[in-house]
Amino acid sequence: MxxxxxxxxxxxxxxxxxxxxxxxxxxxxxxxxxxxxxxxxLEGAVTSRPSKAGTYTSVTVMIEATSRAQLDAIYQGLTDHPDVLMAL
Structure with a gap:
């Protein structure tokens, strides 16, 4: 590919x-x-969930993706931020 x-x-x-x-x-x-x-x-597009011990939080954001370049830019922005440990 x-x-x-x-x-x-x-x-x-x-x-x-x-x-x-x-x-x-x-x-x-x-x-x-x-x-x-x-x-x-959109309203309701963001959900968050704490880890069992409450030490970590995962945040999920549903978006209308328009291109691979857009997704790459989002992931780059997230991984560049010092508070974000992982982005999926």
């Missing part, structure tokens, strides 16, 4: 998940990074 091919057909619904240490503003950090590249996020 070449770089221009993709298993996804755009536009499509796509879940972006980021994990990091639990803090009061971790959800907002993730949403702000995603919003830079995806625009407005």
């Amino acid at each position: 070449s770089e221009t091919e993709s298993l996804l057909e755009f536009p499509c619904q796509f879940a972006i998940k980021a994990m990091g240490k639990t803090s009061a503003d971790f959800d907002a950090v993730v949403v702000e990074i995603v919003r830079r590249h995806a625009g407005d996020i």
Whole structure:
């Protein structure tokens, strides 16, 4: 498969998940990074879940993905942020 091919057909619904240490503003950090590249996020499109011990939080944001380049930019923005430990 070449770089221009993709298993996804755009536009499509796509879940972006980021994990990091639990803090009061971790959800907002993730949403702000995603919003830079995806625009407005619909109400109910953001869910968060703490780890069993509460040390870590995962935040999932559903977006309308428009291209592979957009997804790459979102993941790059998330992984570049020091509060984000992992992005899926």
